[in-house]
Amino acid sequence: MLDHRIKTFLTVCQTLNYTKAAEELHITQPAVSQHIRYLEKEYGVSLFQYENRKLTLTDEGHIFRDRLLLMENDEARILREMKACQTDALSLSLGVTMTIGEYAIGKPLARLLRKHPDWNIRVVYGNTEKLLSELRTGSIDLGLVEGYYPEDKFAHRTFSRQPFVGVCASRHVFAEKEVRVMKDLVKERIILREPGSGTREILERNLAVQGLRVSDFRSSMEVGNMHTINSLLENDCGISFLYRIAAEEEIKKGTLKEIPLEDFHMYHDFDFVWEKGSIYSDHLEQICREMES
Secondary structure, X not given: OOOHHHXXXXXXXXXXXXXXXXXXXXXXXXXXXXXXXXXXXXXXXXXXXXXXXXXXXXXXXXXHHHHHHHHHHHHHHHHHHHHHHOOOOOEEEEEEOHHHHHHOOHHHHHHXXXXXXXXXXXXXXXXXXXXXXXXXXXXXXXXXXXXXXXXXXXXXXXXXXXXXXXXXXXXXXXXXXXXXXXXXXXXXXXXXXXXXXXXXXXXXXXXXXXXXOHHHOOEXXXXXXXXXXXXXXXXXXXEEEEEHHHHXXXXXXXXXXXXXXXXXXXXXXXXXXXXXXXOOHHHHXXXXXHHHO
């Protein structure tokens, strides 16, 4: 287990206040100060500094915190691995975003299960923001996400590249009238995912390239489920932008149609991600390869 002084340091990193850290740890404030001084002496660096009467991490403190969080997460996985020895079954916690979980993960998981029939696998759903947070805390081992993530903190391996398209009901006016550019759509209601989802972030970034925002559309509707979005689109309640894989079945049936745009041609990667520097990196990358093949 990580040294108790390390726990104190990480708690101070969260609170940026010695008194609050002491309250959370149920120790005295002088004990917190003593633990931090011990670590600073041990490593020969200053971990915190006061700036404008606020406690902040030094550059060395940031490095120390990030490496310790990685060690803490690996420690949690080591514990799960040791417990798995009692049942001779390896465990894996995989986080997937909504679009991937609903439309892309079935066959890859089936391949993994056929190769490792005795593994215990837990699949967690969440938007990209939530899954990245769970990776940082060690709640999941591996994520498969569609959104953006800091590449300096997460290792990754591309699973697939997917087209990102505008979609409307097949009977919508756009099905009969050729749409030229993105700005032709702002008179419409836009149906989109909630903030924090990869699909939403990708849309907002690409709107920004066009000098547009979600608020420029006539109205908007936020929905946290792709099937509901597709149902609303089929009922001609608005337009949306999503991965073609999420509307492929409806497009084939003819209930939805891709909106032709001259100034919007986009592809984006679905990526496996895990914490960079983890002692389990090689093992996790092997799992990714097995789901791809």
